Protein backbone atom coordinates (compact mmCIF):
# COMPACT_ATOMS: atom_id res chain seq x y z
CA UNK A 1 0.00 0.00 0.00
CA UNK A 2 2.71 2.53 0.94
CA UNK A 3 4.94 3.69 -1.88
CA UNK A 4 7.35 4.71 0.84
CA UNK A 5 7.97 3.45 4.32
CA UNK A 6 6.54 6.44 6.20
CA UNK A 7 8.68 8.16 8.80
CA UNK A 8 5.63 9.56 10.52
CA UNK A 9 1.91 9.04 10.99
CA UNK A 10 -0.41 12.01 11.46
CA UNK A 11 -3.47 10.86 13.39
CA UNK A 12 -6.81 12.56 13.62
CA UNK A 13 -8.13 12.53 17.21
CA UNK A 14 -11.95 12.57 17.52
CA UNK A 15 -13.49 9.54 15.85
CA UNK A 16 -10.10 8.00 15.07
CA UNK A 17 -8.16 7.55 18.32
CA UNK A 18 -10.90 8.44 20.78
CA UNK A 19 -14.68 8.26 20.91
CA UNK A 20 -15.09 11.70 22.45
CA UNK A 21 -18.74 12.18 21.48
CA UNK A 22 -20.27 11.27 24.90
CA UNK A 23 -18.43 14.07 26.74
CA UNK A 24 -18.96 16.52 23.88
CA UNK A 25 -22.67 15.63 24.00
CA UNK A 26 -22.87 16.16 27.76
CA UNK A 27 -21.30 19.62 27.45
CA UNK A 28 -23.44 20.58 24.44
CA UNK A 29 -26.62 19.48 26.22
CA UNK A 30 -25.68 21.29 29.46
CA UNK A 31 -25.22 24.45 27.40
CA UNK A 32 -28.50 23.91 25.52
CA UNK A 33 -30.43 23.29 28.75
CA UNK A 34 -29.07 26.50 30.27
CA UNK A 35 -30.42 28.31 27.21
CA UNK A 36 -33.82 26.64 27.60
CA UNK A 37 -33.38 24.50 24.49
CA UNK A 38 -34.05 20.78 24.15
CA UNK A 39 -31.06 18.44 24.34
CA UNK A 40 -29.71 16.66 21.25
CA UNK A 41 -29.27 12.90 20.80
CA UNK A 42 -25.79 11.42 21.01
CA UNK A 43 -26.37 9.69 17.65
CA UNK A 44 -27.06 13.06 15.99
CA UNK A 45 -24.08 14.73 17.61
CA UNK A 46 -21.73 12.01 16.34
CA UNK A 47 -22.42 13.33 12.85
CA UNK A 48 -21.57 16.92 13.81
CA UNK A 49 -18.01 16.37 15.08
CA UNK A 50 -14.96 16.87 12.90
CA UNK A 51 -15.02 20.47 11.70
CA UNK A 52 -14.10 22.13 14.97
CA UNK A 53 -16.04 23.29 18.03
CA UNK A 54 -17.58 26.35 16.36
CA UNK A 55 -19.21 24.21 13.69
CA UNK A 56 -20.33 21.67 16.29
CA UNK A 57 -22.12 24.38 18.28
CA UNK A 58 -23.56 25.93 15.12
CA UNK A 59 -25.00 22.54 14.15
CA UNK A 60 -26.45 21.99 17.65
CA UNK A 61 -28.07 25.44 17.75
CA UNK A 62 -29.47 25.10 14.25
CA UNK A 63 -30.95 21.70 15.12
CA UNK A 64 -32.65 22.92 18.29
CA UNK A 65 -33.85 26.42 17.39
CA UNK A 66 -36.55 27.49 14.99
CA UNK A 67 -34.68 30.62 13.92
CA UNK A 68 -30.98 31.31 13.69
CA UNK A 69 -29.90 33.13 16.87
CA UNK A 70 -28.18 36.54 16.61
CA UNK A 71 -24.41 36.44 16.04
CA UNK A 72 -23.44 37.30 19.63
CA UNK A 73 -25.50 34.37 20.88
CA UNK A 74 -23.50 31.93 18.78
CA UNK A 75 -20.37 33.28 20.43
CA UNK A 76 -21.77 33.10 23.95
CA UNK A 77 -23.05 29.55 23.35
CA UNK A 78 -19.59 28.55 22.12
CA UNK A 79 -17.84 30.16 25.10
CA UNK A 80 -20.20 28.41 27.53
CA UNK A 81 -19.65 25.09 25.75
CA UNK A 82 -15.87 25.59 26.11
CA UNK A 83 -16.29 26.13 29.88
CA UNK A 84 -18.48 23.09 30.30
CA UNK A 85 -16.39 20.80 28.10
CA UNK A 86 -13.15 21.84 29.87
CA UNK A 87 -14.60 20.36 33.08
CA UNK A 88 -15.32 17.05 31.43
CA UNK A 89 -12.87 16.09 28.72
CA UNK A 90 -12.62 12.37 29.46
CA UNK A 91 -15.34 11.19 31.81
CA UNK A 92 -17.15 9.00 29.28
CA UNK A 93 -14.79 9.31 26.30
CA UNK A 94 -12.99 6.09 25.41
CA UNK A 95 -10.04 5.26 23.19
CA UNK A 96 -11.10 3.01 20.31
CA UNK A 97 -10.02 -0.64 20.55
CA UNK A 98 -6.43 -1.00 19.35
CA UNK A 99 -5.73 2.75 19.18
CA UNK A 100 -3.43 3.01 22.19
CA UNK A 101 -1.47 -0.13 21.40
CA UNK A 102 -1.08 0.92 17.75
CA UNK A 103 0.36 4.33 18.64
CA UNK A 104 2.69 2.79 21.22
CA UNK A 105 3.81 0.08 18.78
CA UNK A 106 4.56 2.62 16.04
CA UNK A 107 6.50 4.74 18.52
CA UNK A 108 8.43 1.64 19.59
CA UNK A 109 9.29 0.96 15.93
CA UNK A 110 10.87 4.41 15.66
CA UNK A 111 8.03 5.91 13.63
CA UNK A 112 7.16 9.48 14.63
CA UNK A 113 3.55 10.10 15.63
CA UNK A 114 1.62 13.37 15.66
CA UNK A 115 -2.03 14.24 16.21
CA UNK A 116 -3.62 16.70 13.80
CA UNK A 117 -7.09 17.55 15.07
CA UNK A 118 -9.64 20.29 14.54
CA UNK A 119 -10.24 20.25 18.30
CA UNK A 120 -8.71 23.22 20.13
CA UNK A 121 -5.22 22.34 21.41
CA UNK A 122 -6.10 23.02 25.06
CA UNK A 123 -8.65 20.19 24.94
CA UNK A 124 -6.71 17.78 22.71
CA UNK A 125 -3.46 17.71 24.69
CA UNK A 126 -4.99 16.66 28.07
CA UNK A 127 -7.03 13.92 26.39
CA UNK A 128 -3.86 12.53 24.81
CA UNK A 129 -2.08 12.69 28.19
CA UNK A 130 -5.04 11.00 29.86
CA UNK A 131 -4.86 8.14 27.33
CA UNK A 132 -1.24 7.64 28.37
CA UNK A 133 0.04 8.69 24.95
CA UNK A 134 1.85 11.87 25.97
CA UNK A 135 5.27 10.24 25.41
CA UNK A 136 4.47 8.49 22.14
CA UNK A 137 2.74 11.44 20.47
CA UNK A 138 5.49 13.97 19.95
CA UNK A 139 3.47 16.74 18.36
CA UNK A 140 -0.16 17.85 18.76
CA UNK A 141 -1.54 20.34 16.23
CA UNK A 142 -4.96 21.59 17.34
CA UNK A 143 -7.59 23.35 15.29
CA UNK A 144 -6.29 26.66 16.62
CA UNK A 145 -2.58 26.04 15.94
CA UNK A 146 -2.26 26.68 12.19
CA UNK A 147 -3.73 29.57 10.16
CA UNK A 148 -6.47 27.23 8.87
CA UNK A 149 -8.00 23.93 9.98
CA UNK A 150 -8.38 20.64 8.08
CA UNK A 151 -9.43 20.22 5.23
CA UNK A 152 -6.74 22.85 4.68
CA UNK A 153 -3.34 21.11 4.47
CA UNK A 154 -1.55 23.67 6.67
CA UNK A 155 -1.97 21.76 9.96
CA UNK A 156 -0.45 18.66 8.34
CA UNK A 157 2.52 20.69 7.12
CA UNK A 158 2.91 22.20 10.58
CA UNK A 159 2.89 18.75 12.20
CA UNK A 160 5.48 17.41 9.75
CA UNK A 161 7.73 20.39 10.27
CA UNK A 162 7.46 20.13 14.07
CA UNK A 163 8.31 16.42 13.83
CA UNK A 164 11.27 17.31 11.62
CA UNK A 165 10.15 15.05 8.76
CA UNK A 166 9.38 15.80 5.15
CA UNK A 167 5.63 15.92 4.44
CA UNK A 168 6.23 13.35 1.67
CA UNK A 169 7.34 10.89 4.34
CA UNK A 170 4.06 11.05 6.28
CA UNK A 171 0.72 9.23 6.14
CA UNK A 172 -2.55 10.69 7.48
CA UNK A 173 -4.91 8.45 9.45
CA UNK A 174 -8.45 9.73 9.98
CA UNK A 175 -12.16 9.07 10.07
CA UNK A 176 -13.76 11.69 7.85
CA UNK A 177 -13.94 13.43 4.48
CA UNK A 178 -12.18 16.36 6.18
CA UNK A 179 -9.13 14.21 6.85
CA UNK A 180 -9.10 12.77 3.34
CA UNK A 181 -9.36 16.24 1.78
CA UNK A 182 -6.55 17.59 3.99
CA UNK A 183 -4.32 14.64 3.10
CA UNK A 184 -5.04 15.03 -0.61
CA UNK A 185 -4.30 18.77 -0.42
CA UNK A 186 -0.98 17.96 1.27
CA UNK A 187 -0.28 15.21 -1.26
CA UNK A 188 0.06 12.45 1.34
CA UNK A 189 -1.54 8.98 1.49
CA UNK A 190 -4.54 8.60 3.77
CA UNK A 191 -5.87 5.65 5.74
CA UNK A 192 -9.41 5.78 7.16
CA UNK A 193 -10.87 3.85 10.04
CA UNK A 194 -14.22 2.19 9.36
CA UNK A 195 -15.73 3.61 12.56
CA UNK A 196 -15.80 7.28 13.69
CA UNK A 197 -17.78 10.35 12.70
CA UNK A 198 -18.41 10.58 8.99
CA UNK A 199 -21.47 12.84 8.71
CA UNK A 200 -23.49 10.06 7.13
CA UNK A 201 -20.97 9.31 4.37
CA UNK A 202 -20.18 5.61 3.79
CA UNK A 203 -16.52 4.83 4.44
CA UNK A 204 -16.11 3.52 0.87
CA UNK A 205 -17.18 6.94 -0.41
CA UNK A 206 -14.35 8.75 1.38
CA UNK A 207 -11.77 7.81 -1.24
CA UNK A 208 -9.13 6.67 1.25
CA UNK A 209 -6.12 4.65 0.10
CA UNK A 210 -6.93 2.03 2.72
CA UNK A 211 -9.64 1.34 5.30
CA UNK A 212 -8.86 -0.33 8.63
CA UNK A 213 -11.38 -1.73 11.10
CA UNK A 214 -8.86 -1.60 13.94
CA UNK A 215 -5.69 0.51 14.20
CA UNK A 216 -3.93 -2.53 15.65
CA UNK A 217 -3.42 -3.55 12.00
CA UNK A 218 -1.24 -0.51 11.31
CA UNK A 219 2.02 -1.62 12.98
CA UNK A 220 1.55 -5.03 11.33
CA UNK A 221 1.40 -3.36 7.92
CA UNK A 222 4.59 -1.50 8.70
CA UNK A 223 6.33 -4.73 9.73
CA UNK A 224 5.20 -6.42 6.51
CA UNK A 225 6.48 -3.51 4.45
CA UNK A 226 9.99 -3.67 5.98
Ligand SMILES: O=C(O)COP(=O)(O)O
Nearest residue numbers: 013014050051052117118
Ligand atom coordinates in the same frame (compact mmCIF):
# COMPACT_ATOMS: atom_id res chain seq x y z
O1 LIG B 1 -14.19 18.77 15.22
C1 LIG B 1 -13.48 18.62 16.22
O2 LIG B 1 -13.54 19.39 17.20
C2 LIG B 1 -12.49 17.50 16.31
O3 LIG B 1 -12.32 16.82 15.15
P1 LIG B 1 -11.11 15.88 14.71
O4 LIG B 1 -10.28 15.44 15.91
O5 LIG B 1 -11.85 14.74 14.11
O6 LIG B 1 -10.32 16.70 13.73
Ligand SMILES: [Mg+2]
Nearest residue numbers: 012014015175
Ligand atom coordinates in the same frame (compact mmCIF):
# COMPACT_ATOMS: atom_id res chain seq x y z
MG1 LIG C 1 -12.22 12.94 13.28
